[in-house]
Amino acid sequence: MVLALEKEPLIYIDGELVPKSQAKISVFDHGFLYGDGVFESIMVFNGVAFKLKEHIDRLYDSAKVLCLEIPMSKEEMLKTIIDTVKANGFRDAYIRVLVTRGVGDLGLDPRKCPKPSVIIIVDKIKLFRDEAWTQGVTAIISSVRRDRVDATTHEVKSMNYLNSILAKLEANAVGADEAIMLDDRGFVSEGATDNIFIVKDGVIYTPPRTTGILPGITRSRVMKLAEECGYKVVEKDITPSELLTADEVFLTGTAAGVVPVVKISGRTIGDGKPGPITLELMKRFRQVREDPSEGVKIF
Numbered sequence: 001m002v003l004a005l006e007k008e009p010l011i012y013i014d015g016e017l018v019p020k021s022q023a024k025i026s027v028f029d030h031g032f033l034y035g036d037g038v039f040e041s042i043m044v045f046n047g048v049a050f051k052l053k054e055h056i057d058r059l060y061d062s063a064k065v066l067c068l069e070i071p072m073s074k075e076e077m078l079k080t081i082i083d084t085v086k087a088n089g090f091r092d093a094y095i096r097v098l099v100t101r102g103v104g105d106l107g108l109d110p111r112k113c114p115k116p117s118v119i120i121i122v123d124k125i126k127l128f129r130d131e132a133w134t135q136g137v138t139a140i141i142s143s144v145r146r147d148r149v150d151a152t153t154h155e156v157k158s159m160n161y162l163n164s165i166l167a168k169l170e171a172n173a174v175g176a177d178e179a180i181m182l183d184d185r186g187f188v189s190e191g192a193t194d195n196i197f198i199v200k201d202g203v204i205y206t207p208p209r210t211t212g213i214l215p216g217i218t219r220s221r222v223m224k225l226a227e228e229c230g231y232k233v234v235e236k237d238i239t240p241s242e243l244l245t246a247d248e249v250f251l252t253g254t255a256a257g258v259v260p261v262v263k264i265s266g267r268t269i270g271d272g273k274p275g276p277i278t279l280e281l282m283k284r285f286r287q288v289r290e291d292p293s294e295g296v297k298i299f
């Protein structure tokens with residue numbers, strides 16, 4: 001590894017740290033040619049990499065489904081991620097870990113790719129406007145259905161995000177911040193890059209994994225947090241009507257945390273302002289994610 005002399009972020013590629021402007025991979029990498037690879041996004045808040053070990057577990061689970069052998073142990077992955085964040089020196093950062101199938105020929109057969117590549121990017125990310133957390137975001141119910149659990153399921157965090165991108169394009173076309181996707185039966189699944197919750201009469205509901213969602217690490221912690229706050233949390237199928245008539249709706253994700261949704265496909269949610277339960281969970285979650293016992297302390 002080289003020392004962090006450059007100002008631009010240093011990117012880890014297969015054992016080397018290279019400046020962002022020089023971080024390049026082959027056009028014959030099947031991650032590029034076919035979206036054949038897996039990834040994780042992790043946030044570092046005030047020197048704590050929130051739920052880093054859980055993200056590593058999910059990365060290896062995703063790779064297992066794709067028969068993609070990650071060329072290092074989970075312990076080595078943990079150390080490599082920590083070393084890369086330390087080399088960059090950011091106390092607050094966004095980490096993207098990718099494992100691609102690696103270089104092969106132009107056919108899609110993974111057997112032609114002998115060596116998977118590991119890439120770790122440490123940078124910043126901004127998903128929503130600054131007002132998103134105070135005023136809430138708008139969303140649409142997309143006509144693009146979440147891929148089925150027996151298809152290119154988002155339970156696997158793969159480098160193929162076209163299902164979400166098609167939905168996001170619909171949201172962009174009408175100026176909405178996010179697209180909410182239904183599963184193939186017509187029940188609510190998740191946002192393009194986040195999980196969804198509704199609140200009705202003081203009870204919190206979220207769709208189950210069978211709707212094809214990514215089993216979100218934020219989702220899981222927020223469910224536990226809500227219970228710690230005394231709320232009942234129920235995983236159940238949610239119809240589009242239940243979504244539109246909810247008292248509160250919020251999204252969860254690694255980079256965004258807890259985000260209130262105040263309008264969906266032209267219908268105002270509740271009174272059009274972030275609801276009290278959403279605001280409480282947002283505030284509590286911000287404390288949780290900086291707690292060293294909730295992740296790995298890097299600095």
Ligand SMILES: Cc1ncc(COP(=O)(O)O)c(C=O)c1O
Nearest residue numbers: 193194195214216217218253254
């Ligand atoms: C499709 C999808 N669903 C949900 C999430 C939220 O998951 P997590 O809380 O683990 O970031 C993400 C985040 O990357 C996502 O891409």
